[in-house]
Amino acid sequence: MIKPRLYRGMRDIEPAEMEFQEIVLAKVQELFKKFGFLPLKTPAIEYLDILTGKYGEESEKLFYNLAYGDGHTLALRYDLTVPLARYIAMHTHELPNIFKRYQIQQVWRAERAQPRQGRFREFLQCDVDIIGSNSLVSDAEIIAISIECLEALGFKNYSVKLNHRVLLKGLLNEAGVHQENEMVVCRILDKIDKIGMDKVKAQLEKDLLEPGQIKKLFTFFDSKADNEQKLTNLENMKLNKDAQKGIEDLKTILGHLNSFNISQDKIEFDPALARGLDYYTGSIFETVLLDHPHIGSLTGGGRYDNLIGVFIGRDIPACGTTVGLDRIVTALSEMKRLDKKIPSNKVLVTILDENYASYSIKLASKMRKEGITVDLFPEPASIRYQLSYADKMNIEFVLLIGENEIKNKMIRLKNMKTGEQTDYPEDLIIKEIKKLTDKKENGKIENAKTP
RNA sequence: GUGGGCAUAGCUCAAUUGGUUAGAGCACCUGACUGUGGAUCAGGAGGUUGCCGGUUCAAUUCCGGUUGCCCACCCCA
CATH class of the missing domain: 3.30.930.10 (Bira Bifunctional Protein; Domain 2)
Structure with a gap:
């Protein structure tokens, strides 16, 4: 070594x-x-x-x-x-x-x-x-x-x-x-x-x-x-x-x-x-x-x-x-102007089930095309594992994509700050996320401490 | 380049005048909790005490050397 x-x-x-x-x-x-x-x-x-x-x-x-x-x-x-x-x-x-x-x-x-x-x-x-x-x-x-x-x-x-x-x-x-x-x-x-x-x-x-x-x-x-x-x-x-x-x-x-x-x-x-x-x-x-x-x-x-x-x-x-x-x-x-924790406006797209990984990948791509910053979790893993990652990364929005979601044709959005979870139909989820992250981005600019 | 200080777990630090198995907090892993993070609880893992030598029955502790880091000076961005 x-x-x-x-x-x-x-x-x-x-x-x-x-x-x-x-x-x-x-x-x-x-x-x-x-x-x-x-x-x-x-x-x-x-x-x-x-x-x-x-x-x-x-x-x-x-x-x-x-x-x-x-x-x-x-x-x-x-x-x-x-x-x-x-x-x-x-x-x-x-x-x-x-x-x-x-x-x-x-x-x-x-x-x-x-x-x-x-x-x-x-x-x-x-x-x-x-x-x-x-x-x-x-x-x-x-x-x-x-x-x-x-x-x-x-x-x-x-x-x-x-x-x-x-x-x-x-x-x-x-x-x-x-x-x-x-x-x-x-x-x-x-x-x-x-x-x-x-x-x-x-x-x-x-x-x-x-x-x-x-x-x-x-x-x-x-x-x-x-x-x-x-x-x-x-x-x-x-x-x-x-x-x-x-x-x-x-x-x-x-x-x-x-x-x-x-x-x-x-x-x-x-x-x-x-x-x-x-x-x-x-x-x-x-x-x-x-x-x-x-x-x-x-x-x-x-x-x-x-x-x-x-x-x-x-x-x-x-x-x-x-x-x-x-x-x-x-x-x-x-001078303490450097904020160690930079607020993140990323969205985490999870892969809960190996069989539906391709769905997660496709959704992540679509969202990126819409200008959303997406962190795609790279492997199927337990919710616990992926949420703990989101927590550490200071990511506020997580999309849960697994068997339930695919079957119900509803995507579950979890807000890490409030703990709230809401299900959205596929065709609305991107719009909703965009609304949330745009709002966050604007807030970020307004509140940003000028370094 | 000159002077001073420090070196123990991933990080921050303990360990009585030298004395048994080197501890704690944070972080990490596992479980409580087979699709829910932070909080709590229980458990686990993690160390050649920087390295080499010396003194001693015995060294994290004392001594010498060495390496590294930090601080100040010099100079600079």
């Missing part, structure tokens, strides 16, 4: 959770379509050199590398953005000048799994990207779509953090931070919210920066004002070109977001936000749940204007975000 087990970070998504995931997925997908995005799928496996050199050293340690007999070096995709860039590079001439695509597929990362934080080694990402435009309308639209996504799923207390890579670079330059220290400094700065200003200062002082540099840096980050004010404050400092470019971009994006009718208080300009992936070149953003900080970001993205160029030697601007579907489901289930 082989002990059944799962590789760490992998999980089975069981029927109840899967049904829930499908509801969430349908909403997300509908939204992407509404924004005019086209679907795309790419393979799980890519050549290793397609993936390397894009994410940064730390991330690339998390690739699942595949050994294969023919000597090719392969890996499972780490995200959906680089495969998209590869796809664009292979099809530049056929694609429209602006290409908006959404993609919903799994990605794999060999990091330590942590279910409570919605963190797995295999997880579902929903990406939306706009390829081919420099316009900051794209950045704003991508942020708008992330927000609409969360709104559609019923999230309320979230915040979109927004920053700009060029601005960040400019600010670090102003403070004289060496390039090799940039990432480390960013990472520490990022923790201002979590561990507080003083601890951050202490960490920076520890053989990284001079007190003078730290003082300078904090003139940029130490601000409680609103977005507009923060940006204006920075602008008034007359900083280097990079910083100014970043500020200008962010102001423009915030302006467009206004036009998208996105309320400004959902967005927080955070000059310390860095984000991990190397390929970002402009705006960067992510969303977090204020009540569930341990879950980390639900969405994250930014502008990456020279990623595609890596494959064709000519830059094509691009901007996009990913929506972390598994993480969203984790968050919703933590």
Whole structure:
């Protein structure tokens, strides 16, 4: 015998959770379509050199590398953005000048799994990207779509953090931070919210920066004002070109977001936000749940204007975000929005007698043609056995079909909730069932807790 | 990758300072109920106490190792 087990970070998504995931997925997908995005799928496996050199050293340690007999070096995709860039590079001439695509597929990362934080080694990402435009309308639209996504799923207390890579670079330059220290400094700065200003200062002082540099840096980050004010404050400092470019971009994006009718208080300009992936070149953003900080970001993205160029030697601007579907489901289930028992509007058609199995099959088929969801019991068995199944499956309506029914030409309908049983002539039974299940379906829609 | 905790029935957990046959609830199966589920009652099945070694007359309990899981940090979706 082989002990059944799962590789760490992998999980089975069981029927109840899967049904829930499908509801969430349908909403997300509908939204992407509404924004005019086209679907795309790419393979799980890519050549290793397609993936390397894009994410940064730390991330690339998390690739699942595949050994294969023919000597090719392969890996499972780490995200959906680089495969998209590869796809664009292979099809530049056929694609429209602006290409908006959404993609919903799994990605794999060999990091330590942590279910409570919605963190797995295999997880579902929903990406939306706009390829081919420099316009900051794209950045704003991508942020708008992330927000609409969360709104559609019923999230309320979230915040979109927004920053700009060029601005960040400019600010670090102003403070004289060496390039090799940039990432480390960013990472520490990022923790201002979590561990507080003083601890951050202490960490920076520890053989990284001079007190003078730290003082300078904090003139940029130490601000409680609103977005507009923060940006204006920075602008008034007359900083280097990079910083100014970043500020200008962010102001423009915030302006467009206004036009998208996105309320400004959902967005927080955070000059310390860095984000991990190397390929970002402009705006960067992510969303977090204020009540569930341990879950980390639900969405994250930014502008990456020279990623595609890596494959064709000519830059094509691009901007996009990913929506972390598994993480969203984790968050919703933590918020108790996930109803484990999804009400069923199925009808169970029983087979009580082997001799009349064909009658049950035919009736089930007829009902399905009428649009009724029918679960046909697969074998002749005792009523007890089949009713107990219906009970476990939360099925409300059961059709009893056995010798009595065939002889009397009456089908017995049992309501599992009330225990009531009524006999209907063959020609009326479908109509009756349809009436009952339609009613239930409507009630279900009216009463459905929006996840 | 760093730190901490846990490991006993399918699940959730008991088992006195180390002491006889490792228990309970839920779930499962059978019957009361030969055409009626949930409720009740009676019974049944289910275990190499993660694995390997050590200490001891005796280990679920103590020690060492190992594997797995959980939590936090890091990073991220």
